[in-house]
Amino acid sequence: MLPTPNPRVIYAKVPGPGPLVAGEHLVYESAPTIDLDAPLRGGFLTKTLLLSPEPFMRERLRDPSIFTYSTPMVVGQPCRRRLRAGASPSFGEGGRQSQRLYVLYGFTPWEHYSVQPYVDARFDFASANYPSYTFDMDSMLLRPVPDPHGAFPWSRFASVLGMPGLTAFVGLESVAPDMKAYVFSGASGVGSMVVQSCKAKGLRVIASGSADSKVDFIRSLGADVAFNYKTTILASVLAEHGPLDYYWDNACGAISEYNAPAEDCYGVKTLALVFKRRLRIQGFLVSDGMSALLPRFLAEVPVLLAQGKLKSEEQLFVGLEKGIEAFLSLYDGTSKGKPVVVVDEAYA
Amino acid sequence: MLPTPNPRVIYAKVPGPGPLVAGEHLVYESAPTIDLDAPLRGGFLTKTLLLSPEPFMRERLRDPSIFTYSTPMVVGQPCRRRLRAGASPSFGEGGRQSQRLYVLYGFTPWEHYSVQPYVDARFDFASANYPSYTFDMDSMLLRPVPDPHGAFPWSRFASVLGMPGLTAFVGLESVAPDMKAYVFSGASGVGSMVVQSCKAKGLRVIASGSADSKVDFIRSLGADVAFNYKTTILASVLAEHGPLDYYWDNACGAISEYNAPAEDCYGVKTLALVFKRRLRIQGFLVSDGMSALLPRFLAEVPVLLAQGKLKSEEQLFVGLEKGIEAFLSLYDGTSKGKPVVVVDEAYA
Numbered sequence: 001m002l003p004t005p006n007p008r009v010i011y012a013k014v015p016g017p018g019p020l021v022a023g024e025h026l027v028y029e030s031a032p033t034i035d036l037d038a039p040l041r042g043g044f045l046t047k048t049l050l051l052s053p054e055p056f057m058r059e060r061l062r063d064p065s066i067f068t069y070s071t072p073m074v075v076g077q078p079c080r081r082r083l084r085a086g087a088s089p090s091f092g093e094g095g096r097q098s099q100r101l102y103v104l105y106g107f108t109p110w111e112h113y114s115v116q117p118y119v120d121a122r123f124d125f126a127s128a129n130y131p132s133y134t135f136d137m138d139s140m141l142l143r144p145v146p147d148p149h150g151a152f153p154w155s156r157f158a159s160v161l162g163m164p165g166l167t168a169f170v171g172l173e174s175v176a177p178d179m180k181a182y183v184f185s186g187a188s189g190v191g192s193m194v195v196q197s198c199k200a201k202g203l204r205v206i207a208s209g210s211a212d213s214k215v216d217f218i219r220s221l222g223a224d225v226a227f228n229y230k231t232t233i234l235a236s237v238l239a240e241h242g243p244l245d246y247y248w249d250n251a252c253g254a255i256s257e258y259n260a261p262a263e264d265c266y267g268v269k270t271l272a273l274v275f276k277r278r279l280r281i282q283g284f285l286v287s288d289g290m291s292a293l294l295p296r297f298l299a300e301v302p303v304l305l306a307q308g309k310l311k312s313e314e315q316l317f318v319g320l321e322k323g324i325e326a327f328l329s330l331y332d333g334t335s336k337g338k339p340v341v342v343v344d345e346a347y348a
Numbered sequence: 349m350l351p352t353p354n355p356r357v358i359y360a361k362v363p364g365p366g367p368l369v370a371g372e373h374l375v376y377e378s379a380p381t382i383d384l385d386a387p388l389r390g391g392f393l394t395k396t397l398l399l400s401p402e403p404f405m406r407e408r409l410r411d412p413s414i415f416t417y418s419t420p421m422v423v424g425q426p427c428r429r430r431l432r433a434g435a436s437p438s439f440g441e442g443g444r445q446s447q448r449l450y451v452l453y454g455f456t457p458w459e460h461y462s463v464q465p466y467v468d469a470r471f472d473f474a475s476a477n478y479p480s481y482t483f484d485m486d487s488m489l490l491r492p493v494p495d496p497h498g499a500f501p502w503s504r505f506a507s508v509l510g511m512p513g514l515t516a517f518v519g520l521e522s523v524a525p526d527m528k529a530y531v532f533s534g535a536s537g538v539g540s541m542v543v544q545s546c547k548a549k550g551l552r553v554i555a556s557g558s559a560d561s562k563v564d565f566i567r568s569l570g571a572d573v574a575f576n577y578k579t580t581i582l583a584s585v586l587a588e589h590g591p592l593d594y595y596w597d598n599a600c601g602a603i604s605e606y607n608a609p610a611e612d613c614y615g616v617k618t619l620a621l622v623f624k625r626r627l628r629i630q631g632f633l634v635s636d637g638m639s640a641l642l643p644r645f646l647a648e649v650p651v652l653l654a655q656g657k658l659k660s661e662e663q664l665f666v667g668l669e670k671g672i673e674a675f676l677s678l679y680d681g682t683s684k685g686k687p688v689v690v691v692d693e694a695y696a
Contacts, residue, residue, distance in 0.1 A: 069624040132591050133625045243480055267615015274631035276417040277481045281629040283622035 003033035008078045008111030009323045014063050017260045019331060022324045025061065030321070034113045043115045046142070048320070049103070050348075051110060051341040052158035053327035060137060064123070067130060069285055070137050077121035078109035105157060106142035110323055112343065116142060135287045145298065151306035154347040159338040160312040161301060163286060164189030169297050170289035172197050175282045177246030182238065183207040185250040186223060187214035187313070189338035194248045195221045196310055206241050208234065221311055313337030316348060351381035356426045356459030357671045362411050365608045367679060370672045373409065378669070382461045391463045394490070396668070397451070398696075399458060399689040400506035401675035408485060412471070415478060417633055418485050425469035426457035453505060454490035458671055460691065464490060483635045493646065499654035502695040507686040508660040509649060511634060512537030517645045518637035520545050523630045525594030530586065531555040533598040534571060535562035535661070537686035542596045543569045544658055554589050556582065569659055661685030664696060 012027040020026060036045065056070065064072040108114055109121050122138040145157060159165070167190045181198045185191040186207025198205045199222040207218045208229040218226040225241050227234075238244065273279065304310045315337040317326035322341060329335040342348045360375040368374060384393065404418070412420040456462055457469050470486040493505060507513070515538045529546045533539040534555025546553045547570040555566045556577040566574040573589050575582075586592065621627065652658045663685045665674035670689060677683040690696045 069626075262617045265617040265620065267617045268619050269610045269613040269615045271616050272613065274629055275633065277631065278417075278633055278636060279629075279631045281622055281627075283625065283627045285623065285626055288626060 004036050004113065005030070006032045006034040006112045007320055008032055008109065009320065010078055011061060011073050011075055014075060015061055017264070020058070020061065020328060022328060026324045026327070028321055028324060032111070036113065040115060043117065046104060046108060046114050046116050047344065048108060048110075048112055048114070049342075049344040049346075050155055050158045051320075051323060051326075051343060052162050053323070053330060053339050053341065054163050055330050056163070057327070058331070067134060069133055069135055071123040071125050071130075071134065074121055074123055078111050102144045103147065103154075104142040105145045107138065107140050108142065110320065112320065135285065137287070140287075140290070146302070148302065148306065152302070155314055155316065155340045155342065156305055156312060158340040159189055159314050160193065160305060160310055161298070162338075164338055165193045165301060165312075166290065166294065166297055167286045168193035168197055169301070170286045170293050171248070171284055173289060173293060174284045175246070175280065177201070177203055179245045180204045180241075180243070181206070181246040181248060182242075182244045183223075183248045184229070185209065186218040186221070186226065188250070189312075191248065191250065192217070192221055192312065193310070195223050198246075199223070200309075203246075206237070206244070208232075208237075217311075217313060314340050316340050316342050318342045318345060318348070352384050352461070353378070354380045354382040354460045355668050356380055356457065357668065358426055359409060359421050359423055362423060363409055365612070368406070368409070368676060370676060374672045374675070376669055376672060380459070384461065388463060391465065394452060394456060394462050394464050395692065396456060396458075396460055396462070397690075397692040397694075398503055398506045399668075399671060399674075399691060400510050401671070401678060401687050401689065402511050403678050404511070405675070406679070415482060417481055417483055419471040419473050419478075419482065422469055422471055426459050450492045451495065451502075452490040453493045455486065455488050456490065458668065460668065483633065485635070488635075488638070494650070496650065496654065500650070503662055503664065503688045503690065504650075504653055504660060506688040507537055507662050508541065508653060508658055509646070510686075512686055513541045513649060513660075514638070514642070514645055515634045516541035516545055517649070518634045518641050519596070519632055521637060521641060522632045523594070523628065525549070525551055527593045528552045528554070528589075528591070529594040529596065530590075530592045531571075531596045532577070533557065534566040534569070534574065536598070537660075539596065539598065540565070540569055540660065541658070543571050546594075547571070548652075548657075551594075554585070554592070556580075556585075565659075565661060662688050664688050664690050666690045666693060666696070 007028065007030045010027045010029055011025070013025050015021070015025040022028075057073075059068060060070050060073045062068075062072050066072075108116070109118050123136075125134075125136045125138070127134070127136070145161075148154065148156070156162075171190075172194065177198060181194075181203050183191050183194050183198070183205065184207075186195045187209040191207065195205055195207050195218060205223045206225040206227075207221075207223040208227050209215050209218055210228065210230050212228055212231075215226045215228050225237065227237050274281065301310070305312075313336070315326075315329070315335060317323070317339060320341065320343050326339040326341045329339050355376065355378045358375045358377055359373070361373050363369070363373040370376075405421075407416060408418050408421045410416075410420050414420075456464070457466050471484075473482075473484045473486070475482070475484070493509075496502065496504070504510075519538075520542065525546060529542075529551050531539045531542050531546070531553065532555075534543045535557040539555065543553055543555050543566060553571045554573040554575075555569075555571040556575050557563050557566055558576065558578050560576055560579075563574045563576050573585065575585050622629065649658070653660075661684070663674075663677070663683060665671065665687060668689065668691050674687040674689045677687050
C-alpha cells in the first residue's frame with residue numbers, strides 16, 4: 001500500500017516560563033507518512049478522532065530535571081495528551097484479520113495514526129528516582145468507551161466526559177460540600193461541571209465569570225447567584241450571599257503561573273485565615289482519583305448527558321493543523337468553551 | 349475587715365499593629381483594694397494562683413470593630429486570660445458558711461482577687477451581629493481541677509495542661525498523622541507537646557528549633573531528628589529525612605503577624621503546591637475542640653505527667669507585677685520555656 005499522510009504536532013523545544021510559541025515549542029508537521037499495512041508486531045493501530053488540549057499539559061512541557069507532580073513530555077516526539085476517542089481500525093492479536101472497531105479513550109500522540117502502545121513519546125520514568133508525589137502520566141491506558149448512538153456528540157468525551165468533567169467529579173468526591181458553594185470560574189470546563197454537580201446535590205450555588213456572556217451561561221446552568229468578577233466587587237457579593245461552606249478555587253486552572261518560578265508567583269498574604277476561620281484546604285489531582293472513580297464517572301455521567309441534564313460549551317477546532325491554536329487558546333484568554341480538536345470530522 | 353490590696357493588670361489602650369508597650373497598652377496598678385467580707389450577691393470569690401500569658405491573647409487586644417475569630421477584650425478592665433488555677437476561698441450558695449476550697453481552671457481577670465462571674469471584663473457579645481466564625485472567648489467556664497498531690501507542680505496547669513498542651517491535643521485529633529511528622533517549633537509550648545504526642549503514637553518525628561539549646565531539649569523529648577533552622581538549611585534536612593506525611597506549622601504561633609494588616613503579612617508564593625502535591629491544610633482553633641475534648645484531655649494527660657512521660661519547660665515569673673513582662677516575652681524572643689505567672693507562691 002502507498003504511504004498514507006500522517007501529520008503530527010511535535011513538541012520541538014523546551015519552553016521557558018513565558019508563553020508557548022507556535023512553530024518554536026510546538027511544531028505542526030504535515031510531511032510524515034505511515035504504511036498502514038506494515039506489521040503491527042503485537043500492537044494495534046489507532047486513528048485519532050478527537051483531541052483535548054488541556055491546561056495541565058503545560059506543566060509537562062518543561063525541563064525534565066524539574067520535579068513536579070507530572071512526568072515531562074519528550075522533546076522531538078509528538079505531543080502526548082489525552083485522546084478523547086480513537087477508533088482502532090484493526091485491533092487484537094490477530095492483526096487485521098479481526099476488523100472489529102473500538103472507540104478508545106486515553107492518552108495518545110497528536111498525529112493521525114499511531115501504532116499502540118506508542119512507546120517513543122513515553123517519558124522513561126523510573127519511580128525510584130522521583131519524589132513520591134510524581135505521577136507517571138503515560139501510565140494511563142486506552143480504554144474502550146460506548147457509542148452514544150446520537151444521544152450526545154462524540155466530542156463530549158473531550159469535554160464533559162473528559163478531564164474537565166472528571167476533575168469536577170473527583171474534586172467533589174474529595175471534599176463534599178453540603179450547603180453553599182462558590183465557584184470562581186463557573187463558566188470554565190471544570191467550573192461549569194462543578195456548578196451543575198452542586199446544584200444536583202441540592203446546594204445553593206454562587207458562581208462568577210470574567211464576562212457577561214459567561215455569567216449568562218452560568219445562570220443557565222442553574223446557579224442561584226452569578227456575577228462578573230471583573231465588573232462587580234467580589235467581596236461584596238460574597239458578603240451579601242455568604243457565608244460559604246465550600247469554595248472551588250480555580251487553582252485547578254491557575255494556568256498563568258503553571259511554569260513560573262515560585263518567586264514570580266502571587267504571594268498570598270492571608271494564610272493566617274486558615275486557622276482563624278478553621279479552613280480546610282484540600283489539594284487533589286484528578287489522576288489520583290482516576291482509577292477508583294473513572295468507572296463510576298463513566299457509568300453515571302453519560303446517562304445525565306443523554307438525559308439533557310448536563311450543559312457544556314465546546315469550541316471545535318477542525319483539523320489537526322488547528323491543534324496548536326486550540327491549545328494556545330487556553331492561555332491567551334480567547335477560548336470560547338472547552339477547546340476540542342476534531343481530527344476526524346465524522347466524530348465531531 | 350480592712351480593705352485588702354488587690355493589684356491588677358489593666359488593658360489600658362488599644363494597640364496598633366506594632367509591639368505592645370508596658371505602661372501604655374498594659375498597665376500594672378498596685379493601688380486597688382477589695383473588701384473580702386463584702387456580700388457576694390450569689391457569686392463566689394476567687395484568689396488568683398497562676399496565670400498563663402498566651403500568644404492568642406494578642407488578637408483580643410484590638411479595635412473591637414475588627415471582626416476575627418475571637419471577641420476582643422474590654423479597655424479599662426483587667427486583662428482577661430486563661431487562669432490556670434484559682435483557689436476559691438469561699439464557694440457556693442451559702443457564701444462563706446461553706447469553706448470548701450476548689451482549685452479552678454479557666455478564664456479570669458488578671459488581679460489578685462475577683463468576685464466571679466466577673467462580668468465587667470466580659471465583652472458584650474451579641475452573636476447575631478458577628479460572623480459565624482467568631483467565638484465568644486468569655487464563654488468558657490471556670491471548672492474545678494484535681495489536686496496533683498505533688499505528682500507534678502500546679503504550674504503544669506498553665507503549660508502542658510493548659511492551652512499549649514490542649515492545642516497540641518485538639519490539633520492532633522483534627523488531622524491524625526500516621527507516619528512521619530515535622531514540627532517546626534519543636535521546643536515551644538505547643539510544639540514540644542506535639543513532638544511527644546507523635547512519638548507516643550509511634551511516628552518518626554523531625555523537629556527544629558531556633559537555638560542549639562532548644563535542639564537539645566527537642567532531642568530529649570525523643571525526636572528522631574532535631575536541628576537548628578537558623579544554622580542548618582531546612583530544605584536539605586527535609587530532603588534527607590522526608591518525605592513527610594504531616595507538618596505541624598507554627599501558624600499557631602505566628603505571633604509577629606497576629607495583628608498586622610494583610611498587606612503587611614508575608615506573601616506565600618507556593619500555594620500551587622497544594623494541588624501539585626495533593627496537600628491538605630487544616631486550620632483549627634483550640635476553642636472549637638475544647639468542649640468535646642477537654643474532658644478526655646484532663647483525664648489522660650495528667651496521668652502521663654504524673655508518670656513522668658511528658659516533659660515541659662516553664663519559665664516562672666513570680667508576682668503579678670511581672671505579668672506584663674511575662675506576656676511581652678512571648679513577642680520579643682526572650683522567653684525560655686512557657687511563661688507562667690505565679691501570683692500565689694504556694695502554687696508554683
